[in-house]
Amino acid sequence: MMYHHLSDAMLDDYLRDVPVPVGLVARLKQTAVPNDAELDELLRSPPMPDGLVDRLQAAIQDEILDESLRQTKVPEKLLVRLRTIPRARRRSAWRRFAVAASLLVVLFSAYCGSLSALLAAMRPKQNRDTTLTIIELYVDPTHSSLLTMSEADPTTIRFAPPTSAEMAELPIELARLDLTPALGPAGHLLQEVRRGAPLTEDVFLMRRNTLGSPQTNDQALPELSHVRRRQIAGVDLPLAPGYDRAFFLKSGIHPPVFPAAGQPTEAIQVPLVTRTDSVDLTRRLLLEGRTPSPSDIRVEDYIAAVRYGLQASNDQSLVLYATAGPSIFGRQPHHMLHLGVKAPRVQTATSTHMSIVVDVSASMRGDDRIGAVHRAFEIVLRHLGPNDSLSFVAVNHEIVRQVDFLPASGAAQLASMIRDLDPSGGDNLAKGFQAAMSLAFEAEVAAGSARHVVLITDGQAAIGDRDAARMRDLVATGETFSIRSTFLQLDRLISAETVPSSTGLEHASAVSPRQLPWRLVTLATGQSPVVARQARLQVAFNPQAVLAYRLFGRGPTAVTGLADVGVETDLHSGEEASALFELWLRPNGTEDVGWAEVHWTDPATGSPLTTERMSIGRSDIAVSDDETLWPLRAVAIVSEVGQRLSGIGDFELLNGRRFSQRKKPAGWKDVLEQAVGVHPSAGEQSDFQQMVDLIRQLEELALRGPK
Numbered sequence: 001m002m003y004h005h006l007s008d009a010m011l012d013d014y015l016r017d018v019p020v021p022v023g024l025v026a027r028l029k030q031t032a033v034p035n036d037a038e039l040d041e042l043l044r045s046p047p048m049p050d051g052l053v054d055r056l057q058a059a060i061q062d063e064i065l066d067e068s069l070r071q072t073k074v075p076e077k078l079l080v081r082l083r084t085i086p087r088a089r090r091r092s093a094w095r096r097f098a099v100a101a102s103l104l105v106v107l108f109s110a111y112c113g114s115l116s117a118l119l120a121a122m123r124p125k126q127n128r129d130t131t132l133t134i135i136e137l138y139v140d141p142t143h144s145s146l147l148t149m150s151e152a153d154p155t156t157i158r159f160a161p162p163t164s165a166e167m168a169e170l171p172i173e174l175a176r177l178d179l180t181p182a183l184g185p186a187g188h189l190l191q192e193v194r195r196g197a198p199l200t201e202d203v204f205l206m207r208r209n210t211l212g213s214p215q216t217n218d219q220a221l222p223e224l225s226h227v228r229r230r231q232i233a234g235v236d237l238p239l240a241p242g243y244d245r246a247f248f249l250k251s252g253i254h255p256p257v258f259p260a261a262g263q264p265t266e267a268i269q270v271p272l273v274t275r276t277d278s279v280d281l282t283r284r285l286l287l288e289g290r291t292p293s294p295s296d297i298r299v300e301d302y303i304a305a306v307r308y309g310l311q312a313s314n315d316q317s318l319v320l321y322a323t324a325g326p327s328i329f330g331r332q333p334h335h336m337l338h339l340g341v342k343a344p345r346v347q348t349a350t351s352t353h354m355s356i357v358v359d360v361s362a363s364m365r366g367d368d369r370i371g372a373v374h375r376a377f378e379i380v381l382r383h384l385g386p387n388d389s390l391s392f393v394a395v396n397h398e399i400v401r402q403v404d405f406l407p408a409s410g411a412a413q414l415a416s417m418i419r420d421l422d423p424s425g426g427d428n429l430a431k432g433f434q435a436a437m438s439l440a441f442e443a444e445v446a447a448g449s450a451r452h453v454v455l456i457t458d459g460q461a462a463i464g465d466r467d468a469a470r471m472r473d474l475v476a477t478g479e480t481f482s483i484r485s486t487f488l489q490l491d492r493l494i495s496a497e498t499v500p501s502s503t504g505l506e507h508a509s510a511v512s513p514r515q516l517p518w519r520l521v522t523l524a525t526g527q528s529p530v531v532a533r534q535a536r537l538q539v540a541f542n543p544q545a546v547l548a549y550r551l552f553g554r555g556p557t558a559v560t561g562l563a564d565v566g567v568e569t570d571l572h573s574g575e576e577a578s579a580l581f582e583l584w585l586r587p588n589g590t591e592d593v594g595w596a597e598v599h600w601t602d603p604a605t606g607s608p609l610t611t612e613r614m615s616i617g618r619s620d621i622a623v624s625d626d627e628t629l630w631p632l633r634a635v636a637i638v639s640e641v642g643q644r645l646s647g648i649g650d651f652e653l654l655n656g657r658r659f660s661q662r663k664k665p666a667g668w669k670d671v672l673e674q675a676v677g678v679h680p681s682a683g684e685q686s687d688f689q690q691m692v693d694l695i696r697q698l699e700e701l702a703l704r705g706p707k
Contacts, residue, residue, distance in 0.1 A: 235271065235554040240264045242657060252555045253648055256548040256584065258657045259541050267540035271554060272341055272569050272577035273300040275514060282645065284368045286697045294647040299553030302642035303578050306688050308631035309681060310342035310576055318343060318532055318598050320611045323632040325622030327582065328674055329640050330650040335621055337581040338635050339539065339596055343532055346573040348525045351387035352450045353443040355436035359457035361396040361427040369458055369490050372513030374418045379517035381411035382574060383524050391439040395432030396425035404439060429457060430467035437474045440483050451483045452523045459489040488519060518572055528603065532571040535600035537579055545589035545618065548653060552580040552639050580639055584653055591618050630679035637675050638691055668699040
């Protein structure tokens with residue numbers, strides 16, 4: 001009861017001393033903190049702002065777009081341009097002063113020029129008289145006559161006789177005559193010719209080679225450069241991932257291709273090239289101490305210039321060969337794949353004797369005509385059968401060489417003799433043709449055998465009417481005894497067609513250096529040398545085993561550009577065609593690397609044919625230089641020569657699908673060492689030895705410098 005009378009202060013003191021039960025504070029705090037259900041209810045109560053959901057969805061889409069942009073490859077050139085810090089422009093007082101001074105000088109000069117022209121137009125023009133004094137011989141000069149012409153009236157001349165005090169006017173009609181220009185060197189020469197000057201007897205003119213004409217038959221003229229259409233042989237891969245088309249468009253060189261399953265880059269059709277135009281051009285220019293322009297070089301021509309010992313089949317069908325191994329050039333380790341196609345050789349139906357006359361006059365020196373004859377003989381000699389024979393006559397103004405009734409076994413002897421021929425002197429084709437016809441008559445052949453007399457010239461020989469008539473009589477007599485005569489005129493710029501001959505003979509035909517051997521083979525065998533029409537090579541690579549591949553040569557030409565081009569060609573008897581690839585294999589790839597096959601049309605029946613598909617496995621690729629076959633080393637060397645002359649570098653793969661091109665060495669020492677160290681089997685190939693000699697000439701030219 002006494003507690004009811006306690007004051008508030010005493011009650012507060014008393015309550016402060018009362019202990020708080022254990023856990024009461026925690027329970028009170030817990031009641032103050034809301035639970036998850038209450039928080040969810042509180043969060044649901046505020047209204048949602050308009051557009052918040054759309055903004056959140058847009059933010060998610062922006063993050064996805066940012067992630068895709070981070071994966072996009074930025075071009076290196078763009079990064080270099082973005083990183084370049086532009087130089088800050090500074091205003092220079094001296095520069096502004098120089099510009100202002102220059103403008104002042106220009107404006108002042110223009111003002112002065114305009115003022116001078118205005119003053120000159122206002123100034124009156126004074127007429128001056130032109131006086132001509134006529135001095136008569138044996139007369140006192142003081143009594144000479146005067147002729148005066150005024151600029152005001154140029155048609156009137158005033159005449160003052162010596163006895164007259166006043167001048168009389170003498171009207172004269174003046175006619176305008178254009179001055180004849182002074183004669184130049186050509187005008188003087190023509191003037192002397194009209195007067196009957198004997199130019200061929202002028203010792204001074206003979207020393208100076210008038211008009212560039214040689215005065216002796218042994219004197220060589222500089223060769224003219226022919227402009228002609230190139231053979232279409234380019235390959236343009238389709239627009240697909242893994243193929244750097246921009247690099248191809250810029251450089252005209254096939255870059256490394258990264259194949260992918262189901263993409264067009266997985267397979268490629270390769271033209272079978274057999275021409276050697278670039279090699280022939282290089283040989284001709286090296287004789288003059290020059291090298292060809294890189295744009296005139298085709299790497300595939302160099303690959304086709306060498307035979308790689310491929311064996312033909314016995315069933316008259318094409319044979320496909322494949323060799324692969326490590327590359328012998330370049331810093332980055334990679335492999336090379338050589339695919340070779342061998343055509344069968346046409347067999348002669350009957351025994352044949354050929355008497356061939358070759359013009360070796362001075363005119364055959366130009367345009368590598370004698371070289372074309374040499375290469376033609378190498379091909380035709382390989383087509384002679386055991387019962388065939390050949391006679392050879394080389395003639396200029398006289399018979400230089402003559403070989404009688406050479407069998408097929410003596411082909412090497414005749415090839416060496418033709419290689420040593422040096423065109424010079426004049427021409428006497430009638431004498432050579434008569435000797436060849438006599439050998440054809442004396443040839444011992446079996447009944448039913450064919451006999452041919454072939455004359456090869458450049459069409460520049462001047463044959464008189466008497467010699468031409470004698471040659472026609474020989475042709476007619478030979479036809480009586482079944483001896484056929486053929487006249488072939490070498491012309492690099494013309495296709496095979498009948499043309500008028502300078503001799504007036506009806507049997508003359510123009511042939512290019514490439515067509516010459518096959519015309520001779522046709523005569524030797526009696527049948528067409530074409531054994532496969534529309535031949536094409538198809539190659540496919542397994543993306544699981546091949547990281548990248550690159551085709552040698554076959555770039556675009558100035559004629560075709562990037563248009564679709566045909567990859568089909570005709571193969572002749574015994575021809576070889578090759579294709580070369582660089583391969584970058586995956587370290588842990590599968591065994592199957594790819595496959596290859598050849599398609600062609602039978603020229604006799606027109607039916608399509610295909611070789612058996614050749615599988616290329618990882619186990620078929622040599623792992624060291626000692627295991628590499630000599631054909632692969634040989635084709636790597638000749639392709640290296642073509643690439644260095646055309647300015648193609650070594651390709652190296654970088655991370656991802658990136659690559660770089662490293663410039664090749666300027667010299668030829670390393671290439672020559674590799675060429676000399678090839679297997680002796682390559683040394684037996686005459687065309688490979690000629691390529692080694694070409695490399696030596698390039699090395700010598702690089703050491704002494706071009707002329």
